[in-house]
Amino acid sequence: xxxxxxxxxxxxxxxxxxxxxxxxxxxxxxxxxxxxxxxxxxxxxxxxxxxxxxxxxxxxxxxxxxxxxxxxxxxxxxxxxxxxxxxxxxxxxxxxxxxxxxxxxxxxxxxxxxxxxxxxxxxxxxxxxxxxxxxxxxxxxxxxxxxxxxxxxxxxxxxxxxxxxxxxxxxxxxxxxxxxxxxxxxxxxxxxxxxxxxxxxxxxxxxxxxxxxxxxxxxxxxxxxxxxxxxxxxxxxxxxxxxxxxxxxxxxxxxxxxxxxxxxxxxxxxxxxxxxxxxxxxxxxxxxxxxxxxxxxxxxxxxxxxxxxxxxxxxxxxxxxxxxxxxxxxxxxxxxxxxxxxxxxxxxxxxxxxxxxxxxxxxxxxxxxxxxxxxxxxxxxxxxxxxxxxxxxxxxxxxxxxxxxxxxxxxxxxxxxxxxxxxxxxxxxxxxxxxxxxxxx
Amino acid sequence: xxxxxxxxxxxxxxxxxxxxxxxxxxxxxxxxxxxxxxxxxxxxxxxxxxxxxxxxxxxxxxxxxxxxxxxxxxxxxxxxxxxxxxxxxxxxxxxxxxxxxxxxxxxxx
Numbered sequence: 323x324x325x326x327x328x329x330x331x332x333x334x335x336x337x338x339x340x341x342x343x344x345x346x347x348x349x350x351x352x353x354x355x356x357x358x359x360x361x362x363x364x365x366x367x368x369x370x371x372x373x374x375x376x377x378x379x380x381x382x383x384x385x386x387x388x389x390x391x392x393x394x395x396x397x398x399x400x401x402x403x404x405x406x407x408x409x410x411x412x413x414x415x416x417x418x419x420x421x422x423x424x425x426x427x428x429x430x431x432x433x434x435x436x437x438x439x440x441x442x443x444x445x446x447x448x449x450x451x452x453x454x455x456x457x458x459x460x461x462x463x464x465x466x467x468x469x470x471x472x473x474x475x476x477x478x479x480x481x482x483x484x485x486x487x488x489x490x491x492x493x494x495x496x497x498x499x500x501x502x503x504x505x506x507x508x509x510x511x512x513x514x515x516x517x518x519x520x521x522x523x524x525x526x527x528x529x530x531x532x533x534x535x536x537x538x539x540x541x542x543x544x545x546x547x548x549x550x551x552x553x554x555x556x557x558x559x560x561x562x563x564x565x566x567x568x569x570x571x572x573x574x575x576x577x578x579x580x581x582x583x584x585x586x587x588x589x590x591x592x593x594x595x596x597x598x599x600x601x602x603x604x605x606x607x608x609x610x611x612x613x614x615x616x617x618x619x620x621x622x623x624x625x626x627x628x629x630x631x632x633x634x635x636x637x638x639x640x641x642x643x644x645x646x647x648x649x650x651x652x653x654x655x656x657x658x659x660x661x662x663x664x665x666x667x668x669x670x671x672x673x674x675x676x677x678x679x680x681x682x683x684x685x686x687x688x689x690x691x692x693x694x695x696x697x698x699x700x701x702x703x704x705x706x707x708x709x710x711x712x713x714x715x716x717x718x719x720x721x722x723x724x725x726x727x728x729x730x731x732x733x734x735x736x737x738x739x740x741x742x743x744x745x746x747x748x749x750x751x752x753x754x755x756x757x758x759x760x761x762x763x
Numbered sequence: 764x765x766x767x768x769x770x771x772x773x774x775x776x777x778x779x780x781x782x783x784x785x786x787x788x789x790x791x792x793x794x795x796x797x798x799x800x801x802x803x804x805x806x807x808x809x810x811x812x813x814x815x816x817x818x819x820x821x822x823x824x825x826x827x828x829x830x831x832x833x834x835x836x837x838x839x840x841x842x843x844x845x846x847x848x849x850x851x852x853x854x855x856x857x858x859x860x861x862x863x864x865x866x867x868x869x870x871x872x
Contacts, residue, residue, distance in 0.1 A: 545773050545789040546787070548836070
């Protein structure tokens, strides 16, 4: 995996190439250019609209069910993946250390506060009450033994980029998650962390000794994965005549088994008719109303179930998405740029959690969750059944949820930005076998 | 939802003589729940599976009375020890007279 430095360099080269291409190409060629704005065809909760409340406060419309319902904040002030969002990352800043006396007990409470960090999501400290306990960042169990100056630790917490420009650590002070006074308490607490560390009582608490999840068995067994039944239920929609007097079955002869065999291995792909990259979900939102007259809005049950039915016909077949045609290559590069773009209040990029390396998250625990590696494949089992939600989630809802608690307003489920990011992720799965619907926690 | 009354049965692919076999079965069924009006349950013939019967080679090995408190598309799992190869038949009866059957053949390897 590329180091952050290389990534930024690549971005500049890419931008230069892009402007050079713009200068010399004729108007007919749109290869390499960001696609025209797309009007969302998602269900109202999935559109990512920001509405102004009667009290003047802004609020994003989100899904009514958990976990989305549990994030009441609006993050309009922070930048997103949207291509027309050209705001820079929050500038690196410093603050003088507040002249309050640090209280280690209060600092420990703040360190564990789930409403703010929690710091323990990434850094391990001793204590049976410490949960969630993750290990993405350095283990701080004996941090006090380093005898670092208070001022240094404070600035490190306030905005770590002062010392490490490509750090994964969010700029807690710069974006106002922690007040300077609160950071002083945390500094005081960190100074108290001295060895030797008491022996661990619970091996599952410590992310370094915790057992990795083993999965939920055969995901294609209908007695095991409820999503298989939902997908089979889409057969009713397949043969139902829409307002236009036609059903899917009328044009796609031989049932989904025959007509949709291998079709899903090529998605997401650039669709000329709509001049954008589309996943099966995106394509159904326009294809169904144009042919049968039935609405299949993104994130609706019909859309998800039909997507699973179509994708199931490619199970066991290797993915082969196109990333070489000029349009697909441009989209792939933009998807890649999104993957490394820092967004939201926490100033995180997808790459922070899903690539390997020191301070990077893949194969490590973010709190209780083991983070997946982009190279192992993040998309080939989507849409999937989420045992924690009792619901089918497609890749888009997964993306919408990834950043929401980290301080970014979600984009519409069928946004071009997400489609191109999905293309970038799926390219890692090329040659790997599809297995839809998956089953995950 | 897929068609009502479709029965799925899953058994291990590898069964040796003397093994205890775990059978997983599922039937597509709406399993209607009790409706309430003004806080009182509505009196009507609710559609739900009320009996599950399992036969092995014609001999009944399990019978269960079930109620509407079981979920939609109910899943039943049980173990038994087949002494000889044969045919497993699971029958579900519902309150509207529906009878849904599924079979699985058990062979020893």
